[in-house]
Amino acid sequence: MATQTRRIIAFITPLVIAVAAIAAPLPPPVAPYDSNPDHVWNRLHRAIFARTAGDGTQVGHDALDPLLYGESKFLRSGDSHKVLLDTLDEFLASAPERQINDPLKSAILQRDLWAVFDWAQRGNPYKSDRDPGNRALMAPLAKAIRRLALSAEQRAGLPDALAQAVASQQFPSSYDPEKPHQPFLPDDLLSPTGPWVALAEGDTFAAKTHVVDFRGRTAFDVFLNLPGGRKATINYLAALREAKNPLVNIPPTATDNRTLVRLSPDLPEPPKGTRFAILRRTLLIDGDGTIRSTPVVESLQIRVFRDRPRAATRGGPNVIPDPGEQDRFEFVRSRAKLFASDAGGLRAIIAGEQEMPSPLFRAHLFDPLEFPERDGQPPSAPPTHDVLNQCVACHPGGPLQTFQSLNRFPAYPGATLPRLAAIESNIFETDAAAVVAWKTQQEDWKALAELMKK
Ligand code: HEC
Numbered sequence: 273m274a275t276q277t278r279r280i281i282a283f284i285t286p287l288v289i290a291v292a293a294i295a296a297p298l299p300p301p302v303a304p305y306d307s308n309p310d311h312v313w314n315r316l317h318r319a320i321f322a323r324t325a326g327d328g329t330q331v332g333h334d335a336l337d338p339l340l341y342g343e344s345k346f347l348r349s350g351d352s353h354k355v356l357l358d359t360l361d362e363f364l365a366s367a368p369e370r371q372i373n374d375p376l377k378s379a380i381l382q383r384d385l386w387a388v389f390d391w392a393q394r395g396n397p398y399k400s401d402r403d404p405g406n407r408a409l410m411a412p413l414a415k416a417i418r419r420l421a422l423s424a425e426q427r428a429g430l431p432d433a434l435a436q437a438v439a440s441q442q443f444p445s446s447y448d449p450e451k452p453h454q455p456f457l458p459d460d461l462l463s464p465t466g467p468w469v470a471l472a473e474g475d476t477f478a479a480k481t482h483v484v485d486f487r488g489r490t491a492f493d494v495f496l497n498l499p500g501g502r503k504a505t506i507n508y509l510a511a512l513r514e515a516k517n518p519l520v521n522i523p524p525t526a527t528d529n530r531t532l533v534r535l536s537p538d539l540p541e542p543p544k545g546t547r548f549a550i551l552r553r554t555l556l557i558d559g560d561g562t563i564r565s566t567p568v569v570e571s572l573q574i575r576v577f578r579d580r581p582r583a584a585t586r587g588g589p590n591v592i593p594d595p596g597e598q599d600r601f602e603f604v605r606s607r608a609k610l611f612a613s614d615a616g617g618l619r620a621i622i623a624g625e626q627e628m629p630s631p632l633f634r635a636h637l638f639d640p641l642e643f644p645e646r647d648g649q650p651p652s653a654p655p656t657h658d659v660l661n662q663c664v665a666c667h668p669g670g671p672l673q674t675f676q677s678l679n680r681f682p683a684y685p686g687a688t689l690p691r692l693a694a695i696e697s698n699i700f701e702t703d704a705a706a707v708v709a710w711k712t713q714q715e716d717w718k719a720l721a722e723l724m725k726k
Contacts, residue, residue, distance in 0.1 A: 433616030
């Protein structure tokens with residue numbers, strides 16, 4: 273009898289496990305555009321964004337930028353390539369009732385497809401030949417981008433994301449040094465008379481690195497805020513511009529025979545308490561192929577220099593040492609929040625939050641989800657890092673040294689200090705116009721503009 277029971281148990285156990293595995297709830301498919309997960313817009317979104325790590329974890333589905341790196345095979349070949357082409361075909365052919373009549377959703381899908389287009393057009397920028405997989409994607413992407421263009425009236429109706437986020441009162445509007453992990457969203461960032469001064473470099477944008485790395489598809493507005501108020505900030509910028517010999521030579525060393533230049537130690541340092549912000553905004557392409565500014569926000573990053581530093585923390589594997597001088601904050605757009613008219617779509621990054629390395633900003637060409645880690649296999653878990661810890665990697669040191677829009681040094685002799693000045697006109701239009709002027713000179717834009725006409 274006992275043996276019989278054991279046999280039965282031995283027989284049914286694998287069945288129970290198998291049934292349990294089938295019954296284990298799968299994560300619901302990501303469906304930002306329509307309640308029907310199979311709607312072609314949702315499938316198009318997933319075709320671009322849903323990436324899977326070796327352990328089956330899905331990443332990237334609500335990322336700002338699709339996880340596409342210069343050398344990604346994803347979308348360029350294999351199943352993901354075919355799925356994207358088929359879904360684009362279906363999208364372009366689909367009957368009007370399968371469309372979604374919401375300008376905000378069209379705007380977001382357009383800017384996402386634009387990112388894929390630029391990636392496909394550029395491929396690996398160090399190789400002269402476009403991969404055939406990349407080339408096959410370009411024409412249908414261009415058609416879909418044109419299909420999603422908003423009219424001027426629709427564009428005018430897009431939400432002012434920052435104003436909505438402030439009005440939602442979901443985030444405190446002032447910084448509390450006692451709560452360094454509590455995100456704050458200034459309610460006066462865009463006030464023309466407030467303490468945050470928007471910056472331009474001559475007649476162009478201040479955020480050189482961002483605009484170029486993000487291929488001019490979004491505007492980046494840089495703000496400086498000294499504790500003495502707007503006047504103090506403007507005076508400080510004038511002092512920087514008027515400084516005699518703002519750069520000094522670093523003579524060659526035994527290991528480096530180049531002469532480089534860096535900021536002079538005599539340059540005035542912004543005081544403790546100084547705050548920096550950078551606002552990323554969506555640009556869109558009109559039906560006639562003109563790039564337009566919008567108030568739709570993609571992210572806002574803020575750095576605050578503390579009056580009294582916090583305890584420093586040591587670095588470790590994948591952790592950057594933090595001298596405790598700056599508090600860091602970031603808000604990013606969530607599609608679900610945006611489409612629900614919730615806080616302009618903005619959500620705060622929480623302390624310790626992880627993300628994949630940016631596919632665009634200062635990015636490696638290799639795809640971290642495909643790059644062989646061990647035994648030729650891609651990494652099992654997604655190789656993520658701590659978002660707010662990462663800021664100090666690029667912004668180390670005192671207030672002046674961390675001010676990256678100014679401190680682009682070391683560079684070679686002959687380099688000049690960026691002449692940063694306050695933007696006194698409409699920040700959104702001035703900054704965007706400078707980005708558009710840059711973008712329209714680029715090969716990726718020329719290729720898209722040409723294909724959109726067809
Ligand atoms: C990969 C390097 C890198 C990382 C990581 C990075 N930044 Fe920056 N950041 C820059 C550069 C470079 C600039 C200068 C603008 C430009 O040239 O585009 C900048 C500009 C800024 C500015 C505008 C003021 C200034 O310094 O010019 C703020 C504010 C800022 N970053 C905050 C952050 C925060 C907060 C984080 C972390 C969530 C972060 N940054 C992560 C490189 C980085």
